[in-house]
Amino acid sequence: MSKPKIATASLAGCFGCHMSLLDIDERILDLVELVDFDKSPINDLKKFTGKVQIGLIEGGCSTDENVQVLRDFRRHCEILISVGDCATQGGIPAMRNTVPLLECLEEAYCNGPTVYNPSGAIPNDPEVPLLLDKVYPCHEVVKIDYFLPGCPPSADTLFQAIVALLKNEPVDLPYELIKYD
Amino acid sequence: MSNTITFSIDGKEIECKAGRTILDAAEENGIYIPRLCHRKGVSPHGSCRVCTVIANGKPMAACTTPVTPGMVVENDAEEVTAMRKAIIEMLFVEGNHFCMFCEKSGNCELQALAYRFGIAAPRYPYLFPHREIDFGHPDVFIDHNRCILCARCIRTSREIDGKEVLGFVERGPRKKVAANAEHGLRETEIAVGDEAMAACPVGALMPKHVGYQVPIGKREFDHEPIGSDIEKEAKASTK
Numbered sequence: 317m318s319k320p321k322i323a324t325a326s327l328a329g330c331f332g333c334h335m336s337l338l339d340i341d342e343r344i345l346d347l348v349e350l351v352d353f354d355k356s357p358i359n360d361l362k363k364f365t366g367k368v369q370i371g372l373i374e375g376g377c378s379t380d381e382n383v384q385v386l387r388d389f390r391r392h393c394e395i396l397i398s399v400g401d402c403a404t405q406g407g408i409p410a411m412r413n414t415v416p417l418l419e420c421l422e423e424a425y426c427n428g429p430t431v432y433n434p435s436g437a438i439p440n441d442p443e444v445p446l447l448l449d450k451v452y453p454c455h456e457v458v459k460i461d462y463f464l465p466g467c468p469p470s471a472d473t474l475f476q477a478i479v480a481l482l483k484n485e486p487v488d489l490p491y492e493l494i495k496y497d
Numbered sequence: 498m499s500n501t502i503t504f505s506i507d508g509k510e511i512e513c514k515a516g517r518t519i520l521d522a523a524e525e526n527g528i529y530i531p532r533l534c535h536r537k538g539v540s541p542h543g544s545c546r547v548c549t550v551i552a553n554g555k556p557m558a559a560c561t562t563p564v565t566p567g568m569v570v571e572n573d574a575e576e577v578t579a580m581r582k583a584i585i586e587m588l589f590v591e592g593n594h595f596c597m598f599c600e601k602s603g604n605c606e607l608q609a610l611a612y613r614f615g616i617a618a619p620r621y622p623y624l625f626p627h628r629e630i631d632f633g634h635p636d637v638f639i640d641h642n643r644c645i646l647c648a649r650c651i652r653t654s655r656e657i658d659g660k661e662v663l664g665f666v667e668r669g670p671r672k673k674v675a676a677n678a679e680h681g682l683r684e685t686e687i688a689v690g691d692e693a694m695a696a697c698p699v700g701a702l703m704p705k706h707v708g709y710q711v712p713i714g715k716r717e718f719d720h721e722p723i724g725s726d727i728e729k730e731a732k733a734s735t736k
């Protein structure tokens with residue numbers, strides 16, 4: 317029987333959650349015994365090869381591209397997990413949510429004290445993902461099956477949750493592994 | 498008339514002095530009832546409803562309801578836990594609680610309650626309201642993004658510090674704590690050593706120049722859930 321597959325993505329996040337996954341240190345050897353990595357920045361695989369058992373999402377949705385990737389993950393993953401405070405709550409990127417989008421763009425590209433932009437134009441290239449009106453936690457966009465908060469969630473949190481799911485056991489994390497910071 | 502009365506919490510018979518609230522009587526007997534707006538030493542407020550119990554069949558705030566003889570209280574019940582969790586989740590989505598950079602993280606009672614109840618994410622949509630920060634005072638600030646309107650600062654300042662520096666203004670979703678002065682905190686007599694400063698359960702009313710003083714791992718709720726001290730005392734005394 318082939319190994320189950322896992323896929324990961326970073327949306328509006330800082331890659332800190334992925335770093336935390338690497339922080340499982342030598343346990344990554346146990347992990348690759350249990351799973352194969354599918355689409356993920358860890359192996360640089362850009363496309364799904366088929367259905368995967370577990371999808372880990374870091375970051376919330378800040379752009380139309382984030383939404384597309386998240387929906388693609390939902391379609392391909394049996395179990396989809398929001399990883400980290402940005403995926404579960406919006407996190408740091410969601411600090412822009414209390415300011416209207418146009419004001420954010422004007423501050424970033426026109427009025428900010430360190431901005432050098434002689435044309436005064438706000439970038440509008442089709443290659444640049446379109447910003448949503450605000451940053452959304454993943455569960456406000458697609459159905460999410462599990463939440464692992466933390467900034468980032470600790471390596472232990474990630475490892476214990478993933479292993480439990482792969483072994484078909486309940487994800488019963490101890491008190492010290494559910495943290496918001 | 499004897500001034501002790503008997504009642505029960507989750508089927509356990511408890512004796513207490515007449516006039517005690519359910520919350521105090523429970524605590525004296527090593528039973529922790531979660532609470533947020535309640536603070537020992539100041540008058541109860543009964544506003545957050547985190548302390549909700551079922552008393553004689555009805556949901557009641559344990560911090561304001563006096564025990565009556567023979568009262569049947571449910572504290573550790575599924576229905577009660579569900580209500581409390583819902584309230585805590587609502588508090589999270591109603592304000593802007595960015596735990597990852599909040600100086601209070603690890604010592605915050607709202608966060609600690611969420612941890613105790615094992616809340617991984619709130620089920621309600623986030624509101625992301627626009628809120629101000631009063632940063633004008635040299636030593637103290639109020640970040641309204643984090644304020645949960647518990648009135649602990651208001652009551653503590655009035656009743657313990659003997660000052661009239663804070664109060665509520667406006668109503669409904671616009672309700673907020675305000676300094677009793679035209680230009681905010683800096684024109685009040687609030688001082689960083691006031692008991693009111695220690696009263697804020699979250700990171701809203703905070704001292705400046707402190708930052709992240711206690712490292713992760715050494716903060717109040719890093720290893721043990723809020724309320725453990727009350728529960729431990731009970732275990733120790735039955736030994």
Ligand code: SF4
Pocket residue numbers: 639643644645646647648649650651674696697698699701702
């Ligand atoms: S500032 Fe703190 S103590 Fe005062 S009402 Fe807000 S949350 Fe409560």
Ligand code: FES
Pocket residue numbers: 531532533534535542543544545546547548549558559560561
């Ligand atoms: S603690 Fe009782 S209502 Fe807030």
